Amino acid sequence: MIIRGFRGELLSVSRDPHHHPDAIRHEPDGLLVVEDGIIIARGDYQTLAPRYPGLAIDHLSGLIVPGFIDAHVHYAQMDHIASHGEQLLDWLDRHIFPAEKAFADRTHADRTANLFLDELLRNGTTSALVFPTVHAHSVDALFDAALDRNMRILSGKILMDLGPEGLADTVDSARDESDALIRRWRGRGRLGYAVTPRFALTSSDAQLQVAGALLADHPDVLLHTHLAENLRECAAVADRFPTAHDYLDVYDRFGLVGDRSVFAHGVHLSDRACTRLAESGAGIAICPSSNLFLGSGFFDFGQADAHGVRIGLGTDVGAGTSFSLLHTAGLAYQAALSRHYPLDPFRALYLATAGSAVLLHIDDRVGGLEPGQEADFVQLDYAATPLLARRTANATLADRLFALQILGDDRVIARTYIMGQCAWDRQGIAS
Template sequence: MSRHGFRGEILSVPRDPLRHDDAIRHLADGLLVVEGGRVCAIGPYATLAPRFAGLTIEPLAGLIVPGFVDTHVHYPQLGAIAAHGGQLLEWLERHIFPAEAAFADPDHAARMARLFCDALLRHGTTSALVFATVHPGSVEALFREALARDMRLIAGKVLMDLGPDGLRDGAESGLAESAALIARWRGRGRLGYAVTPRFALTSSPDQLTGAGALLARHPDILLHTHIAENRAEIDAVAAAFPQDRDYLAVYERFGLVGPRSVFAHGVHLAPDAMARLAAAGSGIAFCPSSNLFLGSGLFDLAAADAAGVRVGLGSDIGAGTSLSMLATCGEAYKIGQLRGDTLDPFRALYLATAGGAALLGLEDRIGGLRPGQDADFVQLDPAATPLLALRTAGRPLAERLFALHVLGDDRAVAATFLAGRRAATRETGAFR
């Protein structure tokens, strides 16, 4: 097995700084040794280098961090980013449903999947939990592109037998298509599957029942859906499911709330629902730029922390306004400021890396640059723009990291590495 090394300043936050005093791992002059696509060793260069005499070592300028993990993103909505006007339900009708209907065309799906995977890598995202559309071909197209790049992606066919014309499956046919996709793609390369009802309003009780059964039959797949994003959405769910005490109870009734469940948003969850999520081991994908763009509200990260709910960060393209997890960290900070809570930059990095990995059940494989984990990492350039250079030159690590969150985007990603090999650079884009 080939072995090679990378030398530079290395930062990882493999454990939650909110709960662990020793969570931050910083090597001002570090060595990362990769063998067979995994981290073989990591430590101070002066200490580790003698153990690997003769090793080919590549110096990397800037800051090396784990690959970013996007815990909620819609690849079919990439072309609808920055669509003006409307809150959630109106915005879906005006902009998103027409954009997703186009994915009935396999050529369109293939082209958008290529653009999406390339864009993720250019932004430093090496793993993601992704919504496709109701069309099985949209999932096939995404998985083909991710497999060709050896990306770690989890995705699923959207279930919506109550969807609009052109985006409606059948209660049974949608589940049968999902089962076929699981059999064909799950476990190939670094791919995973998620049962993906869009949200409670777009699936019948029969389809939600089947989704719960499908999740129970496959203990290695996830549940991925939306919850409590927007006040009008919550009111509509209450009207559609009057027998259930709240939005979460709808999903509980159909067996969709458990340790493999990832719920996007949770902006308006009551304390009781937060407590039930925590007891079930479920988690929330916090999507700050999306919540601001649609005017949905301000997610209460402190309340989720107090309840013990697992949280990761999501770009939520196309309601989100950037695929950059650096920018997403910056937006999460702003929401905290509006709520009276200050998000520490090291904790933000945790949420965008190891915290996201834990939310997806992948904490043993990615997110912390620990020995044995996949060698997915990003080379950040703190001087990528004149303003970043001005703000970071000679500054302490925390200030440099925070400046990258507030001022950074894909320009600050010098290179992205998958399993120890360059997958994208700022100059050339993604490799295939």
């Protein structure tokens, strides 16, 4: 049994402050007490410390927040981040499908998975829902690397029997390989599985039926796919499924809309779809960086709130242009403001932490820095750049947090902790 304390300024938002203003928890001089990787106590230092005489305490400067949780990211696309010149469908054909074909090589998958997870940790991301490729061993590579780092990662092989040559699986292989992966990885480490049809256009009706059957057979897994990202994509879906009410209804007809469904983007949603998302408990991973980069549009926060749709935050690398969820939260503010919605910095932090945890059904484990949760957290440096130091000096908590989101990026991450152990240190000093 190892008990350790971490003293510093603590901030978390465990519930959506849009509905629960009292969810913002802040201790200017706080203490986290961690036993064997689990938070057993949190509170004001002066009040809590006397209960733990002789406790070894690390003093952390800056701001301590929960580890960031990326609700939608593609590890196989990281080498093609910042690829020029196309909107979604042409960008996939020109840049992404050729890149994903390289993952037929397990060695390439292993190397990329390790680099990808290191990049997450460098940016303060401790949990993620990840798209791999159609190759089953791309999941094995990612999960092996995650086990080595003790990270909470969810993923599942892509299903796309209508994909291009070299990336198309079959109805049978989709079922058999997914089922085998679920059974191979279930219960190991901090891993979780997601049934992952790429999107409606790349799977046959028969394969979408298989995806629905997998969800029914394995009620502990997620559904992870794309929804209503790009207008041309939406038009193509409407052409293929002319009797569907809308894009979401296509998935619904195959049993893919439920409380464990995570849909990326949702930029172009009908009110009917939003009503159905809310009543089903499904949610949207908002990806503002990607939506801007590919010219897809901006998520409508007002529409989502009006219908009570669950939302979280994703970087969507490689269409997204940064691994930093802190920076992505700043872009979410700008995207929301373009639709006359002033996103509060505390709500932005919620989306990047507990909000994404709710979408991924891991909010009992991470996201709030609450007793009983795993001690995944990040130390943010207010003075990471001269401009940030100047902007945050003598500022209110809200202004400091907002400045970190708008002006911050990977440079702000001083340390990333996984279950109370330092997993990344900007100075390269082991904890």
